Amino acid sequence: MPELPEVETLRQHLDGVARGFRVQKILVNKPRIVRPESVTAFKRLLGGQTIHHIDRRGKFLMVHLNGGSPFKPLIIHLGMSGRLFFRDRSDAFQDIPHLAVALEGDDRVLCYVDVRGFGRWTFDVSSLERMGPEPLDPDTFHPEYLQQICRDRSVKIKDLLMHQERVAGLGNIYVNEVLFLSRLHPMRPAGTIPKPGLVVLCQAIRKTLTEAVRLGTSSDLDFEGTGRGDGFFYFGRSGQADREVKERFRVYGREGQPCPACDTPILRMMISQRGTYYCPTCQTL
DNA sequence: CGTCATGTTAAGGA
DNA sequence: TTCCTTAACATGAC
Structure with missing residues (x-):
């Protein structure tokens, strides 16, 4: 969850x-x-x-x-x-x-x-x-910090963002959403992203997380996972609650469905043994 | 039977 | 030493 x-x-x-x-x-x-x-x-x-x-x-x-x-x-x-x-x-x-x-x-x-x-x-x-900065804290998390952790790194940007010693709190669902909004290919080597790209990435992280917290705190939640609430805490594979949750995601869990921006079918690939969803037209290497 | 699932971390190689 | 990759952990759904 x-x-x-x-x-x-x-x-x-x-x-x-x-x-x-x-x-x-x-x-x-x-x-x-x-x-x-x-x-x-x-x-x-x-x-x-x-x-x-x-x-x-x-x-x-x-x-x-x-x-x-x-x-x-x-x-x-x-x-x-x-x-x-x-x-x-x-x-x-x-x-x-x-x-x-x-x-x-x-x-x-x-x-x-x-x-x-x-x-x-x-x-x-x-x-x-050893945990990295809070991504919603503008004092410690900003484009310059992203520049610092990306510089000279060959690691895939998706893996870097999920590494808790670099950024605290991003996981496999929201990192897919963040990379889509940033128009960055998940396999892009971190060190090859220019400064303007990192500025966009920083904004995308803030927007994605802020939006998700706002949705969560304004909904009737199912903290126990019993399926009685709106299912925000219950990401299964089927069921009405799960579909409602997944509709909030732009690319996560949407393999084969049209990209919200260009209608190209969303692709799924494995990166570090985790499902990775992206638009091959919007997110190029 | 096989694949996949919101995460972390120990271990090993370069 | 740092950086990077991979496998393992445990259980259930499909």
Whole structure:
């Protein structure tokens, strides 16, 4: 589910309902999620703490705590399939399929469901420390920064933009959208893009992410992935909700459909084992 | 049976 | 050392 817009939408939602939530009891059904910490060590760090507020960095949620021994925030990454939502404590939350972690409070339970188990709950900040700038922060993310990270690099521009140490928060869906708006071929070596192209790229990144956050925060969302909401958090392959979501994308998931700009059929190729969608007329090498 | 899926990262080569 | 590429992780849908 999660690229920067989805995580930011979830953050805004959770921040409004999670403040003051005190962790009374912790259930860890999938120990892999709290790696490399042991389950007992993880519980010792989190037990009894109260959620103060929730921040975001790239695709990571940072759950700031107080009242406990470590003042380090709990860092949550949703991986490919993580979902986070509250349930009433009287509900049978323990029967939820693929429930990986549950934090029981006084009357609510914060449930973390993760089918594939790529997500992570940790107090280790090492992956945050190397993270690139926030693309929506104009002070640190601007055409000159893009110029700096692209210079002398032969890596494909798509791979560079998805690398979290270069830009925080872009993933495989929005990077396709960004490159389409920028008229850049996904395989274009980063170092061959002239300055005007990087100015356009910077604008495209800001526009794509800002638009997606605005859509997310103004919609009735399905945080649990039950299909009852408008499906913004539920990118499956079929179903009404998924089609509604995919209609918002200009090229992602649109192989064979006409380019919104020139009607040429959208192509799909694999780059670094990820599906890549582009218009061969608008995005040339 | 095979392919694909919103992500990260360890390992290896140049 | 830096840069770049690839495979692996785990589960479900089609």
